[in-house]
Amino acid sequence: MPIRRFGGHRSLVSYSQATNLSYGYTKMNISRSGYRVFAANSSGVCTELAKKITERLGVELGKSVVYQESNSETRVDVKESVRGQDIFIIQTIPRDVNTAIMELLVMAYALKTSCAKNIIGVIPYFPYSKQCKMRKRGSIVCKLLASMLAKAGLTHLITMDLHQKEIQGFFTFPVDNLRASPYLIQYIQEEIPDYRNAIIVAKSPSAAKRAQSYAERLRLGLAVIHGEAQHSESDMADGRQSPPLSRTTSGHPGLELPCKTHSVESFSELSVMMAKEKPPISVVGDVGGRIAIIVDDIIDDVEDFVAAAEILKERGAYKIYIMATHGLLSAEAPRLIEESAIDEVVVTNTVPHEVQKLQCPKIRTVDVSMILAEAIRRIHNGESMSYLFRNIAVDD
Secondary structure (H helix, E strand, O other), rough: OEEEEEEEEEEEEEEEEEEEHHHHHHHHHHHOEEEEEEEOOOOOOOHHHHHHHHHHHOOEEEOOOOOOOOOOOOEEEEEEOOOOOOOEEEOOOOOHHHHHHHEEEEEEEHHHHHOOOEEEEOOOOOOOOOOOOOOOOOOOOHHHHHHHHHHHHEEEEEEEEOOOOOHHHHHOOOOEEEOOHHHHHHHHHHHHHOOHHHEEEOOOOHHHHHHHHHHOOOOOOOEEOOOOOOOHHHHHOOOOOOOOOOOOOOOOOOOOOOOOOOOOOOOOHHHHHHOOOOOOOOOEOOOOOOOOEEEEEEEEEOOHHHHHHHHHHOOOOEEEEEEEEEEEEOOOHHHHHHHHOOOEEEEEEOOOHHHHHHOHHHHOOOOHHHHHHHHHHHHHHHEEEEEEHHOOOOOO
């Protein structure tokens, strides 16, 4: 039995008590341990956001190497100890989405096997978020990715402006869905002259709620574009209204499927009767002599935005701005924007787009590293996140 002395007196401490004291001391050290911030990108352009976040936090970026081998396999080497620490992995999504996802998964698993205490993913733009609904015989890829991240070792997720808020239900761990709207609203107030003469525009009825939240906070009017020029997600066929090719199944000749119009004998005739006729395009709201500000969460293929800008010009708008959180700007987007009636496109730096800015001077960037850094600090310190959601509308 070990003997301990207190003030010159001897006291007996059992082996179990000594073990408990030692174990408690170890737990205390782990609970007071620090945190590390790593970047999971192999591209230098994609680590710019990670560097800005670490500068605001006053910490150094974690030492790691992420690269592609000659056979295109992803390899991650963590160059420092992460045992018992909170690890934050910052991953911005470049054009090569699948490589970025693999880098994130491999790094998360490497940190998990290195005994990190918590692994928090900081993914400002969550990839595959548009594939969050079933389309015909497709799959909900966003749910698959959420399961893969959990399996790799993530215990928490920080993201920004998910395409649909319901995506949070795909995860088995906490998700903090931050908002970029306060920064975009600040840009409108400070950088758009005479913004009081502006009107917030939703390019489709599905974007009306987001536009309304902007309009209420800026105390501006609201306009909505709808009609045949729109190709929103709600218009995409998902197979729910597709009748079978035959009213009688091959396996059960006596079984007839229900049909409202029994006189219809062929699929083509029924399809003609069920064809959806879109109304002519129209703008609900007066945009004449106003600054039109189109708001959305993602700007990728810009054909719809260019068409909306032309319509607004025809209706009398003299300046057109586009505000979006995630500027993917794929394919010929910079060229189309440059040649369009759009005056300015404002996006945040959740997605790297330096090449697109060189191709199109109309693109502007708003920095959101401050709110991401504050979210990291609050999660590590166990503080409430509600402060980051102040002045956020329900529909934002």
